Amino acid sequence: MSVAVKQFFAARPYILSIFIVAVVVFWMLSGQMTNADEAKAEPEKAAHKLTRVQVKTYTAETIERSLHLYGQTEARRQSVISAEVSGRLLEFLVAEGRPIKKGQALARLDIQDRRSQLLRAEALLEQRTIEYAGVKALSKQGFQGKARLAEAKAALVDAESNVKSLNLAIDNTLVLAPYNGIFEENIVEAGAYLGIGDPILRLADTQQLLVRTDVSERDISQLSLGEKAYVNLVTGEEVEGSIDFIATLSDPNTRTFKVEVLLDNQQQQLMAGVSASVRFPLEEVEAIKVSPAVLALDEQGNLGVKTVVDDVVQFVPASLVRSDPDGAWLSGFSGDNDVIILGQGFVREGDKVEPVTKAELLAQERAE
Structure with a gap:
């Protein structure tokens, strides 16, 4: 039987080849099905593992949304008071650092010979007044022409102006405070000779302080004049103020706009020149x-x-x-x-x- 089988397959070798191929194909298909089932199971398993x-x-x-910036306090007004007449500075009438009132005398310059000049000017004015009155009376009677009358009037006006100028020069030898504030410092010492326009002393108005800060071009449109601002000074004080100034032109170098916050300082408890942080409330x-x-x-x-x-x-x-x-x-x-x-x-x-x-x-x- 076995010999006959061997002879049968020997005569027909393609049958054995077909059988072997069929077995291999079956094995491969079974492996793919197993892998497909495993691949399908893996996503399902992963889907459950979050x-x-x-x-x-x-x-x-x-x-509150707010804008936070930095600056420093400054006196709202600072002035250098200069001599309005020439002369020697005789004395200061107020010590440095003292509060002053508007119209208060601060320093005195030498009057020199201005009083004697005033006496001469007043005497000349009296003469010009009499002369003008006489020429005017004669002009009405037709004995003086209009040119002579005009000349007399011009001389009278010149004499009046001279008297006023000398009175003003004498008044200006006494240096007066232009506003309430603080006598910060004397720039020259007593005894110095001053010409017209030479600086004498420095004043500061610290009853109101300003905090100057720079705002970017992105944020400037969110601020308006009169709005509240809150200032924290490096010395520990927290003060409420208001926006007093907003620049309409930016700094060409930094592209920022200057903004000033006004602080009330009637009690003179705040100092100028102190570093500060400023908070501008914007919205909730x-x-x-x-x-x-x-x-x-x-x-x-x-x-x-x-x-x-x-x-x-x-x-x-x-x-x-x-x-x-x-x-x-x-x-x-x-x-x-x-x-x-x-x-x-x-x-x-x-x-x-x-x-x-x-x-x-x-x-x-x-x-x-």
């Missing part, structure tokens, strides 16, 4: 306070945070309202928000995740 992220619920609060917005560690960037580079809504990751763009030592306030939120605080770097917007809170994690650890 990324776990830790979330924390933040409730939006209404806070809803915001959440988060740690900077939870901030993220989307694929376009926008700043925001990743939240979870119905177990799906969402990216919420946010704007920084202000920064505190213990966190950053971000606008763009309302109500309660489940923010991813751990694991945000491993998920993308649209991913389905398993959100857990810190309390849930601790409970699971205790159970284990």
Whole structure:
């Protein structure tokens, strides 16, 4: 029987080849089916294994959005008082650093011979007055022409002007305060000879102070004259003021606009030249306070945070309202928000995740 079989297959070798090929094809097909079943099972298994992220619920609060800048206090008015007449400075009548009132005498210059000049000028004025009266009377009677009358009148006006000038020069030898303020310092010493226009002393009006600061071109449109501003001085005082000046032209070098805040200082408790921070309230917005560690960037580079809504990751763009030592306030939120605080770097917007809170994690650890 075996010999006959061998002879049969020997005479027909293609039958054995067909059999071998059939066995190989069957083996290959069975392997592919097994791999397909495994490949199908793997996604199903992966679909059930979600990324776990830790979330924390933040409730939006209404806070003030404000602009913070820096500057320094200055006296609203500062003046250098100069000599209006020439002469020797005899004395200062007020000590440096003392408060002064408008019209108060501050210094005195030598009158020199101005009083004797005034006496001569007054005598000449009396003569010119008599002469003009006589010429005017004769002119009415037709004995003097109009030219002579005009000449006499001009001489009278010149004499009157001379008397007034000398009186003014004598008055100006006494240097008076032009406004209430502080006698800051004397620029020259008593005994110095002064010409007209030479500086004598420096005054400052510190009953009102200014805080000058520079505002960027992006923020300048948000400020208006008369709006409130809050100033914190390096000395510890916090003072409320108002915007007194906004420049209409920017600095060509920095592209910033000068803004001045006016502070009341009637009690003279604030000092000029002190560094200060200025807060300009702008508007009220809803915001959440988060740690900077939870901030993220989307694929376009926008700043925001990743939240979870119905177990799906969402990216919420946010704007920084202000920064505190213990966190950053971000606008763009309302109500309660489940923010991813751990694991945000491993998920993308649209991913389905398993959100857990810190309390849930601790409970699971205790159970284990």
